[in-house]
Each structure stands twice: as structure tokens, then as C-alpha cells.
Amino acid sequence: MGTKKLTRGAPWSDRLFDVIVYTVIIFATLITLYPFLNVLAISLNDSIDSVRGGITIYPRQFTLKNYETIFAFSGLVTGLKISILRTIIGTLLGLMSASMLAYTLSRLDFQGRKFVSTFLALTMYVSGGLIPFYILIRDLNMMGTFAVYVLPGLVSAFNVFVIRSFIDGIPYALQESAKLDGANDLTIYWRVILPLTKPALATIALFLAVGQWNSWIDTYLYNGSQEHLTTLQFELMKVIQSTTTNVDSFRGKNMTAVMAQVSPESVKMAITIVVTVPILIVYPFLQGYFVKGMTLGAVKS
Numbered sequence: 001m002g003t004k005k006l007t008r009g010a011p012w013s014d015r016l017f018d019v020i021v022y023t024v025i026i027f028a029t030l031i032t033l034y035p036f037l038n039v040l041a042i043s044l045n046d047s048i049d050s051v052r053g054g055i056t057i058y059p060r061q062f063t064l065k066n067y068e069t070i071f072a073f074s075g076l077v078t079g080l081k082i083s084i085l086r087t088i089i090g091t092l093l094g095l096m097s098a099s100m101l102a103y104t105l106s107r108l109d110f111q112g113r114k115f116v117s118t119f120l121a122l123t124m125y126v127s128g129g130l131i132p133f134y135i136l137i138r139d140l141n142m143m144g145t146f147a148v149y150v151l152p153g154l155v156s157a158f159n160v161f162v163i164r165s166f167i168d169g170i171p172y173a174l175q176e177s178a179k180l181d182g183a184n185d186l187t188i189y190w191r192v193i194l195p196l197t198k199p200a201l202a203t204i205a206l207f208l209a210v211g212q213w214n215s216w217i218d219t220y221l222y223n224g225s226q227e228h229l230t231t232l233q234f235e236l237m238k239v240i241q242s243t244t245t246n247v248d249s250f251r252g253k254n255m256t257a258v259m260a261q262v263s264p265e266s267v268k269m270a271i272t273i274v275v276t277v278p279i280l281i282v283y284p285f286l287q288g289y290f291v292k293g294m295t296l297g298a299v300k301s
Contacts, residue, residue, distance in 0.1 A: 091205055094153065094155075094159070099204075102160045103167060144226050240264065
């Protein structure tokens with residue numbers, strides 16, 4: 001009823017309901033968009049004027065000085081390349097490993113499926129903590145390597161269970177038919193399972209990509225001194241620290257001169273836009289699969 005067009009022939013109660021539904025949708029959309037537009041406006045506004053406050057969804061004094069400050073840092077280009085590379089490789093490898101393990105656990109003829117499923121479930125509740133994990137990375141000689149961005153998070157129990165739930169809803173007769181045609185397990189996985197699990201795969205791909213893109217703590221812990229392996233998020237974190245330090249060092253002196261160049265608040269807003277826009281570009285292409293994958297993956301057992 002909520003999706004009907006407003007027509008003169010419709011009962012007044014239906015028309016009133018449609019008006020209420022569309023009003024709520026428009027109001028919710030405005031509430032959702034306002035924080036992002038506010039951050040964008042502050043990032044494009046002059047630093048001195050931003051301190052006054054009162055900026056809503058458009059800048060009062062337009063400037064690109066905040067973005068110029070960010071991209072003036074030498075390690076930003078390298079960090080951008082590494083972040084893109086780790087996002088692509090980490091997402092593809094994480095997706096393949098999770099889907100292959102999910103397919104294995106969905107097979108009724110796999111005798112160890114209960115043990116492996118229980119073991120994976122335990123990893124969702126029990127963790128060794130940061131120090132044991134750091135020691136493990138050190139002993140595996142992954143310190144100062146690109147592998148530390150990909151291998152530790154290669155398999156996630158949550159991702160495996162979501163994909164397996166989706167696979168369980170696929171008729172097993174399809175796999176049996178493929179076997180009768182001479183297909184082996186790898187062929188069934190590649191030509192039967194993967195094409196039919198696109199919604200679940202798109203959902204997990206979005207989770208993995210966002211996680212890889214936003215990650216910076218692993219760079220700080222394991223590759224902080226490796227300039228050629230720095231990431232965008234880590235470099236932007238250093239930008240925030242640098243601008244905050246510069247402002248603090250000038251306190252009690254000519255604050256106007258400092259704020260005329262850049263302010264930590266304006267830089268934070270600009271950084272927020274820089275790290276958010278790539279995800280906003282990718283999300284619309286996966287949104288349809290994302291909703292379907294989460295819905296079906298949640299109800300199937």
C-alpha cells in the first residue's frame with residue numbers, strides 16, 4: 001500500500017497513509033545525509049571561520065586549504081597505493097578462503113564438519129589478546145612485510161557462517177547432478193556454488209573491503225617504521241597528530257596565524273571525507289546484493 005501512487009480514485013485513508021510514509025522516508029533521508037553534508041561543508045570551509053561554528057550543509061568561506069594540507073604530506077601517495085593494494089588483495093583472498101571453507105562445511109559427506117564448525121565458533125568468543133598475537137606475528141617473521149595485512153585475517157568465522165548458511169539453501173541435487181556429469185569438487189565449487197552465492201559473496205566482499213580500507217592499527221604495530229609499507233589511514237592519523245601538535249606548540253602565542261593555515265578540526269573533517277568517498281562509490285554497486293545476502297544468510301540454517 002505504501003508504494004502505491006497517489007491517485008484521486010484511491011480512498012482518503014490510503015492517500016493519507018502514503019503521504020505519511022513518504023514524509024517519514026524524506027525525513028529519514030535528510031537526517032541520514034545531514035551529518036555527511038555537515039562534515040563536507042566544514043572540510044571545505046576556512047579554518048578561522050569554522051571556529052565560529054554555525055556551519056550547516058554548505059561552507060561560508062570556501063577553501064581547499066584543508067585538503068592541500070593533507071595531500072602535502074609525502075607519505076600519503078604511498079599510503080594510498082598500499083591501502084588500495086591491500087584492499088583488493090585482502091578482499092579477494094579473504095572471499096576465496098571463506099567461500100571454500102564454507103562450501104566444505106556445507107558438504108554432508110565431510111566427516112569433520114561438526115568439529116571444524118565448533119572450532120570456528122569458539123574463535124568468535126575466545127581470543128588470545130594483543131600481546132600473544134603480536135608474538136605470533138613476530139615468530140612467523142611477518143613483521144615489516146606486506147603479508148601482515150592479508151594473512152592474519154584470511155579466514156573469519158562470521159564470514160564463513162554467513163556464506164555456509166547461503167549455500168545450505170541451494171538444492172543439493174544440483175551438486176549431485178554435476179557429479180553425474182563428471183564434475184569434481186573444485187568444478188562444482190567454481191561453476192555451481194560461486195555463481196549461485198553472489199549475494200552472500202557481495203555482502204562479505206563489502207565487509208572485507210571496508211575492514212581493509214579502514215585498518216591502520218596493524219601498520220602502527222608491525223610496519224610503523226616501514227615507509228614503503230605505510231597505509232593511507234596510518235598516514236592520515238599522523239596528519240592529525242601533526243596538526244594538533246603544531247597548534248599546541250603555538251598556544252599562548254599568535255593563535256590566529258596558526259588557525260589561518262589549518263585547524264585540527266578542519267583537517268579531521270577533510271580526512272573523514274577522503275576515507276569515506278571510496279566506500280561510498282563502491283557501496284551502490286553492492287547494495288542490492290548486500291541486502292539480499294544479509295537477509296537470506298540470516299534466516300537459513
